[in-house]
Amino acid sequence: MKISKSELIAILSQLNPWWKGERAVPNLPLWRRAVFHQLFAWVANPPAPRAVLLSGARQVGKTTLLLQSIEELLKRGMPPGNILYATFDHPIIKLAGMDAVLEAWQERVSQSKGTEYLFLDEAQFIQDWGAWVKHQVDFNKNRRITFTGSAMPLIRENQESGVGRWHTIRLTTLSFYEYIQLESYKEIKFFKDFFEQAYGGSQFGFRNIELKDDLLTGKLFKNLFQNVDLETLKNKLKNTAQLKEYDQPKLPELKSLRDLFNWPQQEFYKASELAAPYVARFHQYLLRGGFPQVAQIDNINQAQRLLREDIVDKVLKRDMTALFGVRRILDLEQVFLYLCLHDGGILKMEELCENLGVTRPTAQNFIELLEAVHLIYRLPPFGYGKNVLRGKFKIYIADPAIAPAVLLKGDSLLDDSEVLGRATEAAVFKHLFTRYYPQNIHFSYWHGKEKHEVDLVGEVNNEVIPFEVKYRSTSTNIRQLKGLLELCQKKSISRAYVITKSLDDFGLLNSTKLSHVRIMRIPAPLFCYWMGEMELSQTRSPD
Structure with missing residues (x-):
């Protein structure tokens, strides 16, 4: 079927309103992900002549990042005709193909001399894209190409073509720090909508706001609304059902987890007191998860239903068929359900195959595909050589809210200590993965001969650093950390971290068993907050 050029031009004109002198993208979010700065640096001033691949799960925010990059280019004076956005998830564009899209672009608008910017969404649907x-x-x-993909085969199947040709940026779901920022953005959006209705908000300069933790202290709003009586406005609006109070004490900044070992005891007490309001928000984060649209839904059941139906179901029932030709959807769903029930557990293939009645090759293929579409992570056992090849993988679901949503937990998750602990461990891993992924640092788990385990092991700057998650009501003691102590002794490890539940379970854990090891306990809300904050900063220490 041949697509007429006029029809293609009409579609591209709708997707590229800046060609007609219009605003880049109406209603584009004010708030930007932490990864935006890294992405735009490659778009505007790439350190090497390469394309950029933004890879991540469905609805994780890839398209928004592309459009925000376009908006920033236009703001910096780039010729509108030199910027092309096309999504190959659109049936007409996918059918037309890349060459036809370029021809239509060149016929619709004249390109100025200089750099051309191509933003190609869902590139896995482009024929022979590599x-x-x-x-x-x-x-x-003279062309700078940025493209997105929802499937890892974009990287794997085209590794030979991709060597030296594109730089990959992995986009995960929101960190806890970003989740808090997004909640604050919801408040900004309320003010934005309020003033646009009352006064025509363009005069207040809402674009590209850099969000801070003290949004309601008045500093930001005094800059935006110099002629508005802020206190009167705030007091009036706080009485409405539309506005939530997001005042939170500012937590101390941390450049590196290592810095905690130098804190005096009073700093731990102070941080614990300041972090008290963040505990409930951390639990809300575990319930809603880190997909931006879902995270903004107030009703927990609605949020989890959207996560289950609009993200997970579409990946399993649509994307798997379209991208990989999967036909046994029911078997695939059962495998994913099994993984949700064993989130954070070591994968026992024999047990999975026996329980579900599938062959090992089928189950193995499904697990690889689930990883390819960013629904799971696989962690190998710690070690080298044959031990790793023969070892069993540990499976984490890609976002802590996915498994509870699939299992229809609702807010009862908070009353189920076992499931809550698994969700917290998944969140801890995801924050570590996101923080260290740009440095190509990989994580594993450790399983000792005495059946003792360590949840997560990272190798940072040639240093082995273990992390153990103990999200339980009782305070952590050294007797509960046999696996951690065994690994530290065998590998001569000097520092380790235990992620805890209580804000009182925070600080250095004294151990008389291994004098050379320092073990730092960090409450999970603080740990995830600091990991997300460090991700945002490009000047922080790597560990």
Whole structure:
């Protein structure tokens, strides 16, 4: 079927309103993910002549990041005709193909001399996309290409073509720190909508707000609304059902987890007191998760239903068929359900196959595909060589809220200590993975001969650093950490971390068994907050 050029031009004109002198994207979120700065640096001033692949799960925010990059380019004076956005999730564009899209673009608008910017959404639907990107990078030096994909085969199947041709940025779900920022953004959005209705809000300069933790202290709003009586406005609006109070004490900044070992005892007490309001928000984060649209829904059951139906179900029932030709959808769903029930557990393939009645090759293929579409992470056992090859993987669901949503837990998750602990461990791993992924640091788990285990082991700057999650009501004591102590002794490890539940379970854990090891206890809300904050900063220490 041939697509007429006029029809294609009409669709591209709708997707690229800046060609007609209109605002880049109406209602584009004011708030930006932490990864935006890294992405835009590659778009505006790439350190190497490469394309950029933004890879991440469905509805994790990839398209928004592309459009925010376009908005920033236009703000900096780039010619509108030199910027193309196309999504190959659109049936007409997918059917037309890349060459037809370029021809329609060049016919619709004239390009100025200089750099051309191509933003291509859902590139996995472009035929022979790897060869096309390779050719563009090699022979069209004036083009900067940024493309997204929801499936890891974009990287794996085209590794040979991709070497030196594109730089990959992995986009995970929101960190806890970003989740808090997004809640604050909801308040900004309320003020924005209020003033746009009352006064026509363009005069107040709402674009590109850099959010801070003290949004309601008045500093930001005094800059935005210099002629408004803020206290009167705030007191009036706080009486409405539309506005939530998001005042939170500012937590101490942390440049590195290592710095905690130098804190005096009073700093731990102070941080614990300041963190008290964050505990409930951390639990809400575990319930709603880190998909931006879902995270903004107030009703927990509605949020989890959207997560289950609009993200998980569409990946399993639509994307798996479209991208990989999967036909046994029911078996695939059962495998994923099994993984949700064993989130954070060591995968026992024999048990899975026996319980579900599937063959080992089928189950193995499904697990690899689930990882490819960013629904799970697989962790190998700690070690090298044959031990790793023969070892069993540990499975984490990609976001802490996915498993509870699939299992229809609702807010009863908070009353189920076992499931809550698994969700917390998944959140801890995801924050570590996101924080260290740009440095190509990988994580594993450790399983000793005495059946003692350590949840997570990272190798940072040639140093082995273990992390154990103990999200339980009782305070952590050294007797509960046999696996951690065994690993530290065997590998001569000097520091380790235990992620705890209570804000009182915070600080250095004294051990007389291994004098050379320092073990730091960190409450999970603080740990995830600091990991997300460190991700945002490009100047912080790597560990």
